[in-house]
Amino acid sequence: MNLLSDLDCRRAKPGRDLYDGDNLVLRVGVKRKTWALVWRDAGRVRKVRLGRYPKMGLTVARDAADAGMVRVRAGLAPIALPANVPALPPPKPPTGPTVETVLRSYMARHVLPTSRSPHQIEEVIEIQLKPLHTRPIASLDRAGLVEFLDLVVDQRGSASAYRAGTILRAALRFAVRRGDIPSDPMHLIALPQGKSRSRVLSDKELALIWASEVPVWSRLARVLLMTGLRLREAANAPTAEIAEDLWQIPAERMKGGSPHVVPMIPALRDELGDTTNMRWLFRSPRRFDQPAKGFYRGIEALQRATGTSDDWTWHDLRRTMASGLQRIGAPSEVIESVLAHRRPGVSSVYQRHEFLTERRDWLEKWSGWLSGMADRSSAL
Secondary structure (H helix, E strand, O other): OOOOOHHHHHHOOOOOEEEEOOOEEEEEOOOOEEEEEEEEEOOEEEEEEEEEEOOOOHHHHHHHHHHHHHHHHOOOOOOOOOOOOOOOOOOOOOOOOEHHHHHHHHHHHHHHHHOOOHHHHHHHHHOOOHHHOOOEHHHOOHHHHHHHHHHHHHHHOHHHHHHHHHHHHHHHHHHHHHOOOOOOOOOOOOOOOOOOOOOOOOHHHHHHHHOOOOOOHHHHHHHHHHHOOOHHHHHOOEHHHEEOOEEEEOHHHOOOOOOEEEEOOHHHHHHHOOOOOOOEOOEOOOOOOOEOOOHHHHHHHHHHHHOOOOOOOHHHHHHHHHHHHHHOOOOHHHHHHHOOOOOOOOHHHHOOOOOHHHHHHHHHHHHHHHHHHHHHHHHO
């Protein structure tokens, strides 16, 4: 009999049903986790909802499931219904501005005029905060917001949840100061605190990823390993950015807010292939007029196909690439230029050399090392 732990419940990923014994199951959706009692009745599977996790903890859910099965075996309904309770009128739907309205106002009236990299904030609004867009502000409460942030932690990590919570809190406070909403429902909510990741993929994991053939996602992983670009800097790239032997990324698509150039080394050009008559370097598997999306599902598919563990992320490929350049002897200033990091202090003003020739040389050496490492691993 398989029994769950609280850690299993917290880390459960969307799309899975986790069984605790034979009759208790935790159904994990995109927005919530729900306990259900499951049993067979004349050969048919019956289910009844018990409550939501974490409001209903594991111990309470087990007690409710045991009590429900006692009632089922006695021929009764699994959950006792209260008697003679008058029906309450349906609650009035909350009115007022939605979360999307507040976020759009914050983006247009505050972020765009003042931020040096508004596209990063817009990306969080469009992706991580999208599940809240249609919710009226009046319907938000602390318990629901904490549950949402916990879900982001489970799906994307504590750093992403902290970023999403920070932007949502800033937008709500901006709306309060403007008089658009009466109060801030994020007030006093503690945001998740995450420590910096240090995961670097092993040579065996690199060889498996380098040799994989998962549509879209294997190509994207190899390009990230060859270039050191951030996920969406590569995944959202239009083919118009490729000009002769350079990949020229404009400032609005870079985290640092400055344009970046990637040398088109032979291995990278071979990986991207013929981009004629293509709008995007990485097209969506379902909608060919849009760039690739669904990165969470994509990395899961890549992890399953390669047999690697599920504890590495897309950004870990960037860290692995930087560590690999250091490993084969690349100077630190070249590595920083490859990663498009800002130079500290007055160096950014007076040191304008872009190391393009040096970057090309070291990227060719790195791609050769990756190919050689993959060949050596396949020969073992």
